Amino acid sequence: MPELPEVETVRRGLAPTMEGARLTRLELRRENLRFPFTPGMADALAGRQIESLSRRAKYLLIHFEGGLTAIAHLGMSGSFRIEAGGEPATPGEFHHARSKDEKHDHVVFHLARANEPARVIYNDPRRFGFLLLEETARLADNPYLASLGPEPTGNSLSAEVLATAFADKKAPLKAALLDQTVIAGLGNIYVCEALHRSGLSPKRAAGTLVDRKGRPKPQLGLLAECVRDVIAEAIVAGGSSLRDHIQTDGSLGYFQHTFRVYDREGEACPNPGCGRPVERIVQSGRSTFFCAACQK
DNA sequence: AAGGGAGCCTGGCGGC
DNA sequence: TGCCGCCAGGCTCCCT
Numbered sequence A: 001m002p003e004l005p006e007v008e009t010v011r012r013g014l015a016p017t018m019e020g021a022r023l024t025r026l027e028l029r030r031e032n033l034r035f036p037f038t039p040g041m042a043d044a045l046a047g048r049q050i051e052s053l054s055r056r057a058k059y060l061l062i063h064f065e066g067g068l069t070a071i072a073h074l075g076m077s078g079s080f081r082i083e084a085g086g087e088p089a090t091p092g093e094f095h096h097a098r099s100k101d102e103k104h105d106h107v108v109f110h111l112a113r114a115n116e117p118a119r120v121i122y123n124d125p126r127r128f129g130f131l132l133l134e135e136t137a138r139l140a141d142n143p144y145l146a147s148l149g150p151e152p153t154g155n156s157l158s159a160e161v162l163a164t165a166f167a168d169k170k171a172p173l174k175a176a177l178l179d180q181t182v183i184a185g186l187g188n189i190y191v192c193e194a195l196h197r198s199g200l201s202p203k204r205a206a207g208t209l210v211d212r213k214g215r216p217k218p219q220l221g222l223l224a225e226c227v228r229d230v231i232a233e234a235i236v237a238g239g240s241s242l243r244d245h246i247q248t249d250g251s252l253g254y255f256q257h258t259f260r261v262y263d264r265e266g267e268a269c270p271n272p273g274c275g276r277p278v279e280r281i282v283q284s285g286r287s288t289f290f291c292a293a294c295q296k
Numbered sequence B: 001a002a003g004g005g006a007g008c009c010t011g012g013c014g015g016c
Numbered sequence C: 001t002g003c004c005g006c007c008a009g010g011c012t013c014c015c016t
Helices: A004-018 A041-045 A092-097 A100-104 A136-141 A159-166 A173-178 A188-198 A218-237
Strands: A022-028 A050-056 A059-064 A068-073 A079-084 A105-112 A118-123 A130-135 A279-283 A286-290
Touching (some): A004 A059, A004 A079, A004 A118, A004 A218, A022 A041, A059 A136, A100 A118, A159 A218, A173 A286
Antiparallel strands (some): A022 A105, A050 A059, A059 A068, A079 A118
16 A cells, blocks of 8 residues: 555645535445445435545544544555546446446545535555544544554654664564554555665664663664655655555656665665665565665 | 464466 | 466454
8 A cells, every 4th residue: 555655645635625525425335345334434424524634644534524534544555536526417327437447446425515526536456445434532542543653754753762662672673664553654665765775674673773771772763764754755756656556636656766675676776886686585474675785 | 472474355467 | 368376555363
């Protein structure tokens, strides 16, 4: 999926259309995605105005008037797109216009706005995503949000925070950084990229970056900085948009062109004076790309 | 009890 | 051209 930068890009793309609009109808075209939609969700949200869109880790939060929030997760292959216009004039109209990929249009937000109506459509071929409803006041206790670690943006991610999480950890750095309770929002791509930038091996035990007193070693500070940098740069670039994920406006993000190691097995390490072929290994079932010369 | 692996799904790609 | 196996951005659960 969409990792944090992609979800943030989606949020920014949807906000102008959704914020302030009224949801005239929430159309659920099947009973479930990864799991069933919250029972009664469509009825509960119909007619409500959308106050704002926010994001926590990889979750998109759609805040409605009256204290309800829809929590959307894009799984591996979820994407949103915006279409102008309201409900089709005849029931068959959608079916007529349907192309191959539209069979994976699972949710449609029908929106009434001051100028013109619009539809926001959630498409997800693999259906690893989900959509559920929560009371806004209870968001912090929602099981999906409650245990998340700090965002890798702003100042909340520090070497000290990582030191606490990494102390005595024997798990490899790759796994530790993918753990959403340590840092919220990192995925396979940005973990690989951050580790390459910081010169740390994905195989290294996380605990080796913490000293005996539980203080962060200098390399841990560098790692925190690299994580923040790579995420910030990716957000500026509009996400990576690999394969089936596109931005809400249909254009591709640019960050994928700046990957240093991700999906570059066999290519030369871009570090000045290195050039060693990037290696691909498998860690806990996922591909890891790294340079064995630069990352120790 | 932390860490590794399977499973959830569909589609695209390379190899034969 | 067709079929087959492998791979994919995430997350939870189960097993050791």
